Amino acid sequence: MLIKNRSATQAINKRYIYAQDGQLLLSKQGDWLHNNTSKMAYADWFPEPLLVAEWAGEDIYLEVIAEHLETSLTPYHGRKMMSQLTGTETDLLGRALQLSHWLKDHQYCGRCGHSNKLLQGEYGMVCPACEYKQYPRLSPCIIVAVNGPNGVLLGHNKRFPVGRYSVLAGFVEAGETVEAAVHREVFEEVGISITNLRYIDSQSWSFPHSLMLGFLADYKAGEIVVDKTEIDHADWFRQDNLPDLPPSFSIARQLIELALKKQTKA
Ligand SMILES: [Zn+2]
Incomplete structure (x- = not known):
């Protein structure tokens, strides 16, 4: 493309x-x-x-x-x-x-409310009244597979179907680095601290405008305590006790497969 x-x-x-x-x-x-x-x-x-x-x-x-x-x-x-x-x-x-x-x-200007027009050539909208420009919105979102001594850390989000587990993910906050967002999200959602953070790959996720930034990390310290607002259960999983996983085209699944491979080698 x-x-x-x-x-x-x-x-x-x-x-x-x-x-x-x-x-x-x-x-x-x-x-x-x-x-x-x-x-x-x-x-x-x-x-x-x-x-x-x-x-x-x-x-x-x-x-x-x-x-x-x-x-x-x-x-x-x-x-x-x-x-x-x-x-x-x-x-x-x-x-x-x-x-x-x-x-x-983005039909209307976010600043003055006038109808927007497409910019020439660019993927952007401009307000004819106040000239404020708006571009396609992208929301950076971290996603991380954490390897621990007892397997890969997977959580069940309240929005998931029953039995479906995935790696942890969350949006990068304003003013935050991507790396800090990974540490914060994992700690907020399951109370675990991590180390050895490695960037792996990215995936555009158009539902509706996320850019997923995928990482691998290792367990450092802490016991699993789920936040109960997003994640209602989390645990360590090995190849022989895997729950229902996200579809193979998702970066979530790719990170899980990669983390499992590292488990086998360990
Ligand atoms: Zn305007």
């Missing part, structure tokens, strides 16, 4: 993603990438077909269709579709969904 300046389109072929009411519109064959523009009315807040990225040699555009407009296409949940994709297709759809959320949530 190649992200380009919006005015610098070069690819000859174009394809289109249609979104409506937070869902994707699929063709009768189940395709989410369409060969032609939809020719349907756009949502009030959607200004024009928006270049998402160049992908597989084609320029891919997003079109957000007016809400409640009847179509012959099949609505399908974007997140569900993402879980069925792999590699750069996931990135492409994730970016399209994130841009769609951004446009919807």
Whole structure:
């Protein structure tokens, strides 16, 4: 996936993603990438077909269709579709969904309330009245797999399905370093202090605008005491007693697999 300046389109072929009411519109064959523009009315807040990225040699555009407009296409949940994709297709759809959320949530100037307009070329909105600019919102979020003597630390978040466990995660606070956020989140959520923090990888998580920054760490001290507001149970898990884990395309799962490998070696 190649992200380009919006005015610098070069690819000859174009394809289109249609979104409506937070869902994707699929063709009768189940395709989410369409060969032609939809020719349907756009949502009030959607200004024009928006270049998402160049992908597989084609320029891919997003079109957000007016809400409640009847179509012959099949609505399908974007997140569900993402879980069925792999590699750069996931990135492409994730970016399209994130841009769609951004446009919807930034129709008006956050400073004076006037209607915003798209900037030329850039992915940004500008207020014609006070010239305040707004760009797609990104929320940095740390996610960390902690290895201890009794396994990998996994927690059950209250929002998870019963039996599902994952590594700990949380948003970076204003004025905070990413590293400090990792130490703080782990201590807040389970009362453990950690050491040997190592950055591993990142993943854009477009639900709705997180940038996940993935780390591995080692247990330093403390007993598990869950915060009860986010995490209602946490424990150490080994390869032979794993609970239900997040889907394989998530960075959470990748960190868990990596931490388990290190456990085996230890
Ligand atoms: Zn304004």
